[in-house]
Amino acid sequence: MTLIDRRAVLAGLAAAAAMPAAANAQARTKITYWAWTEHVAAANAVKGEFEKQNPGITVEVVNLNPFDLQDKFLVALAAGAGGPDVALILQRRFDGYLPTGGLLDTTAAMAPLKDSFPTSVYASLGTGGKTFAVPYDQNPAVYFYRADIFEANGIKAPLETWEDVVAAGRILAAKGIFIGHVSSPSGVPGVANLVQYLQSRDAQIFGADGKVIRDNKLARETLQFYFDLARKEKIVFESRNNAPEFFQAIKESKIAGYAVPAWAVFRLQKEAPEHAGKWRVMPWPKWGKDQPATTGAWGGNVLAIPKVSRNKEAALKWAMFIGANELTQVKIWQEGHLVPAFAPALRSPELLKGEDYLSGQSIYEAGLKDRTLNGFNYFDWAKAEVIIGNALDLMFGGKTSPAEAWAEIEKQLTGQLGR
Amino acid sequence: MLWPRLRRGLTPYLFLAPFFLTFIAFWLGPIIASLIYSFTDWRGFASPRFIGFANYTKLFADPRFWVALKNTLFYGVVYVTILNLSALALALCLDSLWLRFKNAVKVGFFLPVTISLVVAAVIFEMIFAKGVGLLNIVQKGLGLGEIDWLGDPRFSIWAIIILRVWRALGYYAVIYFAGLQGIPGDVKEAARLDGCSPWQVTRHVTLPLLKPVILFGVIMSTIWALELFDEPWVLTKGGPADSTLTIVIYLYQAGFQYVELGYAAAVSYVLTLMIVAIAIVQKLLSGREVA
Numbered sequence: 001m002t003l004i005d006r007r008a009v010l011a012g013l014a015a016a017a018a019m020p021a022a023a024n025a026q027a028r029t030k031i032t033y034w035a036w037t038e039h040v041a042a043a044n045a046v047k048g049e050f051e052k053q054n055p056g057i058t059v060e061v062v063n064l065n066p067f068d069l070q071d072k073f074l075v076a077l078a079a080g081a082g083g084p085d086v087a088l089i090l091q092r093r094f095d096g097y098l099p100t101g102g103l104l105d106t107t108a109a110m111a112p113l114k115d116s117f118p119t120s121v122y123a124s125l126g127t128g129g130k131t132f133a134v135p136y137d138q139n140p141a142v143y144f145y146r147a148d149i150f151e152a153n154g155i156k157a158p159l160e161t162w163e164d165v166v167a168a169g170r171i172l173a174a175k176g177i178f179i180g181h182v183s184s185p186s187g188v189p190g191v192a193n194l195v196q197y198l199q200s201r202d203a204q205i206f207g208a209d210g211k212v213i214r215d216n217k218l219a220r221e222t223l224q225f226y227f228d229l230a231r232k233e234k235i236v237f238e239s240r241n242n243a244p245e246f247f248q249a250i251k252e253s254k255i256a257g258y259a260v261p262a263w264a265v266f267r268l269q270k271e272a273p274e275h276a277g278k279w280r281v282m283p284w285p286k287w288g289k290d291q292p293a294t295t296g297a298w299g300g301n302v303l304a305i306p307k308v309s310r311n312k313e314a315a316l317k318w319a320m321f322i323g324a325n326e327l328t329q330v331k332i333w334q335e336g337h338l339v340p341a342f343a344p345a346l347r348s349p350e351l352l353k354g355e356d357y358l359s360g361q362s363i364y365e366a367g368l369k370d371r372t373l374n375g376f377n378y379f380d381w382a383k384a385e386v387i388i389g390n391a392l393d394l395m396f397g398g399k400t401s402p403a404e405a406w407a408e409i410e411k412q413l414t415g416q417l418g419r
Numbered sequence: 420m421l422w423p424r425l426r427r428g429l430t431p432y433l434f435l436a437p438f439f440l441t442f443i444a445f446w447l448g449p450i451i452a453s454l455i456y457s458f459t460d461w462r463g464f465a466s467p468r469f470i471g472f473a474n475y476t477k478l479f480a481d482p483r484f485w486v487a488l489k490n491t492l493f494y495g496v497v498y499v500t501i502l503n504l505s506a507l508a509l510a511l512c513l514d515s516l517w518l519r520f521k522n523a524v525k526v527g528f529f530l531p532v533t534i535s536l537v538v539a540a541v542i543f544e545m546i547f548a549k550g551v552g553l554l555n556i557v558q559k560g561l562g563l564g565e566i567d568w569l570g571d572p573r574f575s576i577w578a579i580i581i582l583r584v585w586r587a588l589g590y591y592a593v594i595y596f597a598g599l600q601g602i603p604g605d606v607k608e609a610a611r612l613d614g615c616s617p618w619q620v621t622r623h624v625t626l627p628l629l630k631p632v633i634l635f636g637v638i639m640s641t642i643w644a645l646e647l648f649d650e651p652w653v654l655t656k657g658g659p660a661d662s663t664l665t666i667v668i669y670l671y672q673a674g675f676q677y678v679e680l681g682y683a684a685a686v687s688y689v690l691t692l693m694i695v696a697i698a699i700v701q702k703l704l705s706g707r708e709v710a
Contacts, residue, residue: 239570
């Protein structure tokens, strides 16, 4: 073999050896994204654009029950394997994932965008000046109401304060119609429902330092009010969240009000399509005429990336694409009426578009634009939800008064959580 | 000379090896590991630290554990009794000569076994619904008033029992029916010729001969009862006010929601010991003739 031949053979061998590397370079990186229902729809709606912008990355969107997702992700972090590349995490549960040390530090990526998110949302992303998530959405509440029933009973909407709601509720209750809903027995959604009331009043359960606020007068009063709506005034319908009897009552026009986040419009539309044009939306009532115009929230969501993800860079790109991008944040509103966390998206005219089901009314304009959302301190929420839920169940079961229930909540939270 | 002999001797063990390897890796290993973890404060994120019996002490001092234990035992006793008596009665009916459309009845009762829990839960959520549910409509029709089956702590465990019996009845009835088919006809015929009434034949011939099968049914259903998780988790998440909290839900919360894995391991060992103890007691109470 001549020298040239040998060189040719060696070059050929080198090229052959390099082939897998070249093939790998061209191979697409696949990332998995865990989310649920409306978030899955939103992700599927924008993933084509993401893949176009990032030709080397494909996204597999996995639909999971939100509570199963939270548990599986936590276990995956503990095990150091088995998780997705990006997971949608309930903001109220996020605190529990931080001690795992298993989340990717997003501080560098998020820092330039700090001013693009509400302070409370940004503050919930981590601890000690570091962030371990990308914001995704907020879940501020609005008040859906039946315009036809209000009008027939001489009730003028929007109702400005809770006092007005109670007054209107009494008028409707006399005719066997409820002006709202209370989750009883509570379970997790029932606790989220109560938190809306607490948050709108800035009645925190935990201080910013994570300690349980003792002898919490404001929270106790709010719980009393919540209880009185159901048991003293008897103006709200009591049932489990999403129970068949609740939707039956909606269909039978026995419920004329529903204080929930904006996504509930799809639920109403699905369960009572025949009521199209009868429902409207108004902002969350104030706690007094001179009180701030605020609202509560069901708890927003954030995007978390496990450190063990094999595609961290691609995962972060996807998280930033759906969490910190005007185009996709507008899409989550269009697909699921999830209120963007990314402030520039809130200025999009898309949010002002009307809903056919609400006779052309824009949920954002009529129910949210003029309300601010207080932050809410969630700590050890997986345990806290059980403690609060059980106390609410005993209260609605007639075993304790609201004052006793709140005292028990404080005692249990302090004792069991050591906070 | 030695190698062929050795190879012949090793061959069966090589064929058996996959089972033993998987048994050690996926059964024995985790069983031993979880026993060790039950004496640690392992939370999954840092190395476990040995803490002696602290998890067990904490467990017995936790009022929620006692609520879970009480609920599980109450449910177990009621469910096992109702299920086995109903399944036995159904199997005896199926075994009787006079029942027509026997196969249709068997299929009808066995169908719930094949239905997924999620579908069953959706159906039963509608049946149990307050006011508008089928059960409440029937109750009101009979003048029995309204019951919030899933929302009232006094009734929620009964709702779970109804659903579980509905799902399991066909399965246990088939087991008892198979047992009845195995009893020789000439024994019963001899009893009849001796002048026994149908009830006396059942009481003194059929049931004693069926005793091993009944014991099997009772032990199996007891084990399943103590492991109750799916139905209350799907329908009530252990509520309201922990009224359907079972030991396995308590274990799940500790392990997978609070990630207190050492503590959850301790809960699982207490549950295992309970199941073993109850199975031994049932075996002893059933008498020697079963053995």
